[in-house]
Amino acid sequence: MSAPLIPDLFGICKVLVGAMIWVGRQLIYALAGPVPPMAGFGDWLGSDPVVTVATWFLLVTVVVMWVTVLNLFTVMWVERKLYSRLQDRYGIMISVWSLPFWPFNRTSRPTHKGMGYLQNLADGVKLIQKENITPRNADSAMFHISPVLIASSTLMVFAVIPWSSGFYVANLELGVLFILAAFSLAPLGILIAGWSANNKYTLVGGLRAAAMLLSYSIPMVLAVIALVVFTGSLNPVVIVQQQDRPIVLFGATLPIPAWYAFGPQVLGFLVFTVSMIAEMERVPFDIPEAEAELVEGWTTEYSGMRFGIVFAFKWLRMLAASALISILYLGGWSGPVFGTVFVGSFPIPILPEEFWFLLRVYLLSAFFVWLSWSVPRVRIDQILNIGWKRLIPYSLLAILVAAGFKAFG
Amino acid sequence: MLFCIGLYGVLARRNAIIVLMSIEIILNASILNFVAFSSYGGDPSGQVFALLGIAVAAAEAAVGLAVFLSIYQTHGTIELDKVRILKW
Amino acid sequence: MGVDWELVAFVVLSVFEVIGSILVVINKRLVRAAFWLAMTLVTIGAIYLLFLSEFVFLIQILVYAGAVPVLFVFGLMLTRRKIMDEVGEPVAAAEEAPP
Numbered sequence: 092m093s094a095p096l097i098p099d100l101f102g103i104c105k106v107l108v109g110a111m112i113w114v115g116r117q118l119i120y121a122l123a124g125p126v127p128p129m130a131g132f133g134d135w136l137g138s139d140p141v142v143t144v145a146t147w148f149l150l151v152t153v154v155v156m157w158v159t160v161l162n163l164f165t166v167m168w169v170e171r172k173l174y175s176r177l178q179d180r181y182g183i184m185i186s187v188w189s190l191p192f193w194p195f196n197r198t199s200r201p202t203h204k205g206m207g208y209l210q211n212l213a214d215g216v217k218l219i220q221k222e223n224i225t226p227r228n229a230d231s232a233m234f235h236i237s238p239v240l241i242a243s244s245t246l247m248v249f250a251v252i253p254w255s256s257g258f259y260v261a262n263l264e265l266g267v268l269f270i271l272a273a274f275s276l277a278p279l280g281i282l283i284a285g286w287s288a289n290n291k292y293t294l295v296g297g298l299r300a301a302a303m304l305l306s307y308s309i310p311m312v313l314a315v316i317a318l319v320v321f322t323g324s325l326n327p328v329v330i331v332q333q334q335d336r337p338i339v340l341f342g343a344t345l346p347i348p349a350w351y352a353f354g355p356q357v358l359g360f361l362v363f364t365v366s367m368i369a370e371m372e373r374v375p376f377d378i379p380e381a382e383a384e385l386v387e388g389w390t391t392e393y394s395g396m397r398f399g400i401v402f403a404f405k406w407l408r409m410l411a412a413s414a415l416i417s418i419l420y421l422g423g424w425s426g427p428v429f430g431t432v433f434v435g436s437f438p439i440p441i442l443p444e445e446f447w448f449l450l451r452v453y454l455l456s457a458f459f460v461w462l463s464w465s466v467p468r469v470r471i472d473q474i475l476n477i478g479w480k481r482l483i484p485y486s487l488l489a490i491l492v493a494a495g496f497k498a499f500g
Numbered sequence: 501m502l503f504c505i506g507l508y509g510v511l512a513r514r515n516a517i518i519v520l521m522s523i524e525i526i527l528n529a530s531i532l533n534f535v536a537f538s539s540y541g542g543d544p545s546g547q548v549f550a551l552l553g554i555a556v557a558a559a560e561a562a563v564g565l566a567v568f569l570s571i572y573q574t575h576g577t578i579e580l581d582k583v584r585i586l587k588w
Numbered sequence: 589m590g591v592d593w594e595l596v597a598f599v600v601l602s603v604f605e606v607i608g609s610i611l612v613v614i615n616k617r618l619v620r621a622a623f624w625l626a627m628t629l630v631t632i633g634a635i636y637l638l639f640l641s642e643f644v645f646l647i648q649i650l651v652y653a654g655a656v657p658v659l660f661v662f663g664l665m666l667t668r669r670k671i672m673d674e675v676g677e678p679v680a681a682a683e684e685a686p687p
Contacts, residue, residue, distance in 0.1 A: 233623065268646045275654030279626055282661050286619055298665065301658045308654065517618065517663050521625050524656065525609050528632050539639035550636075550644050558651050565663040572667040 099257050104149045105142070112136055112145065151250075154260050158249045158410070159403075162449075166406050166456050167211045173457060174464045183207035218399040226392050230287040237284035238393065238400045244276035245404050248411040253327055255424045255444035266327045267319075270415055271312055274370060277408075278304040281389055284401070288392035296389040299378050299471055306478040307369040307376075313486035314363040318356060318419055320493040331423030350422040355496045359489035360420045362482050367416060369478070371408040374463030378471050413455035417448065421455075424448035516571070520564045527557040598638055605631040618664045626657040 119133035135141065168183070175182020184207045225231055251266040253259035263269055278301045285297015322330050334350050351360065369376040390401050417423060424444035469477070531553045538546020608628035615621040633648035 265642055272646045272649040275650050278658050282658055305658055521612055535636050535639050535641055535644055547641050547644050554651050561656050561659055
C-alpha cells in the first residue's frame with residue numbers, strides 16, 4: 092500500500108561510496124605521475140572488497156547519525172517540552188534565535204521565546220566541558236567500562252530496527268530476537284555501574300534496576316513468543332508486511348488495518364507495552380533512579396559527558412522501545428500514500444513509509460511521556476509483584492490464546 | 501580446557517558462589533561441544549540439545565543461588581568448609 | 589591471501605575465553621569474577637556464531653549475558669557482610685602508610 096522514500100539504503104550508500112572513491116582515484120592517478128607506486132594504491136582502492144567495506148562503514152555511520160543526532164535530539168525535545176507544558180510552564184526555550192551570530196541574533200527577536208530545539212545541544216556542549224570525576228574508592232576500570240557497555244548495547248538494537256522497508260542496516264532472519272538480546276545486555280552494565288561507584292545510593296539503584304529489568308524481560312520475551320506463534324517469523328520486515336492488509340472478520344472485510352494489536356494479540360500487546368515501560372525505566376517503574384530517595388540512582392557518581400551518555404541512553408531505549416512496539420503490534424510503516432511525485436524517472440512518495448513510522452514512534456513516545464508525568468511511582472515490592480504475579484501469567488495466557496486461534500481459527 | 505578450568509574452580513575455591521560460576525563454565529564447555537559437533541556433522545539436533553542445556557543451566561543457577569541464600573541465612577556464611585549441615 | 593580467517597577468529601576467541609575463565613576462577617574480588625564470567629560467556633556465544641548457529645548465539649546472549657551474571661552478582665551481594673570496600677579503609681590506608 093505504501094512506498095518507502097529510500098528503497099535500498101545499501102544501494103544508495105554504495106553509489107555514494109563509488110562517487111567518493113572515483114574522486115579519490117582521480118586525485119591519486121594525477122599524483123601517480125611523479126610518484127609511481129600511487130597507481131597501485133589507486134587500483135587497490137577501486138577493488139571490490141574495499142568498496143564493500145567502505146559502503147558498510149558509510150551505512151553504519153548514516154544510521155548512527157540518523158538515530159543519535161536527529162531522532163535522539165527530537166525525542167528529548169518532545170519529552171522536555173511536553174512535560175513542561177503538562178506542568179503549565181514554558182519549558183526549554185533555547186532555539187536557533189539564541190545563536191550568537193549574524194542571521195540569528197536579531198534585537199527584535201527575544202532569545203528566550205524559541206521552541207527550544209537547541210536546548211539539548213547546549214546541554215551536551217555544557218556536559219562535554221565539564222570535568223570527568225572518578226570517585227576515589229571506585230573500581231575505576233569497571234566504572235569507566237560500564238557506560239560504554241550500556242551505550243553500545245543500546246546502539247546495537249538499532250542495527251536491526253528497520254525504519255521503512257528499505258531503511259535498515261541489516262535485515263536479519265532473527266531480527267526481533269536480536270533486538271531482545273541486545274536489550275537484555277543492559278542490566279549487567281547497570282549493575283556494574285551501580286556497584287563500581289562504591290556509593291550506597293548507586294548500589295541500591297543498580298540492584299533495583301537489575302532486579303526490575305531482569306524480571307520484566309521475562310514477560311517481554313513471552314509476549315513476543317505469543318506473537319511469533321501467529322507470525323511464524325522473527326524478521327521485522329516480514330512481520331510488518333503481514334500487518335499491511337485490511338482485517339477480515341467472519342468473511343467480511345472491515346476498513347481497519349490488521350495490526351496485531353487489534354486481533355487476539357491485544358493481551359500480548361498490553362503486556363509487552365507495560366514491560367517495555369519498565370525496561371526503559373520510566374516513571375511508573377522508575378524506582379532505580381527515584382530522585383527523591385536515591386539522588387539519581389545508579390547514575391549518581393557519573394559526571395561530565397559520561398553522565399550525558401548514561402542519561403541519553405534512557406531516551407535511546409525509549410526510541411528503540413517505541414519502534415519495536417510499532418513494528419510488532421502497530422503495523423510498522425504501513426499507511427496510505429497520497430500520490431507520487433516523479434523526479435525524472437525516480438518516484439518520490441508524498442507521504443513515505445518513513446513518515447508513517449516516525450509518526451507512530453513519536454506518538455508512542457509522547458504517550459509514554461504523558462503517562463510518566465501523570466502517575467506516581469510504584470514501590471519496589473509492588474513492581475516485582477506486578478512483574479511476577481500479573482504480567483507473566485497474562486503473557487502465558489496470551490501464548491495460550493494465540494495457540495488456540497492458530498489451531499482452531 | 502574450559503572443563504578443566506571449571507573443575508579446578510569447583511575443587512579449589514571455597515566460596516560457594518565461585519563454585520557455582522565454575523559449574524556454569526563446565527556446563528558451557530559441554531554445550532560448546534554439542535554445538536561444535538552438530539555444526540561439523542550437519543545435524544541440527546545438537547543445537548536443540550544446546551538450547552535445552554542453556555535452559556537447564558540458567559535454572560540451575562537460580563536454584564543454586566536460592567539454596568546458598570538459605571544456607572547463608574541459617575549458617576551466616578557460605579564458605580563451603582564451614583558449612584557442616586551435611587557432615588553429621 | 590591464504591589466511592584462514594575463520595581459524596584466526598576461532599583461535600582469538602578461544603584465547604579470550606580461556607583467559608576469561610581462568611580469571612573467573614582465580615579472581616579474589618568476587619564481583620569482578622562475575623564480570624569475567626559474563627565476558628567468557630559472550631565469547632563462547634561468538635564461537636557459536638562462528639559455527640553458523642545464530643539461534644543458539646542469540647539465546648546464549650539473552651540468557652547468559654543478560655541474566656546469569658546479574659543473578660550471580662545478586663547472590664554475592666546478598667551473602668556477604670561487606671558489600672563494598674569501606675570508605676578510606678584499604679586504599680587510603682595503603683596510601684597513607686609510610687613505605
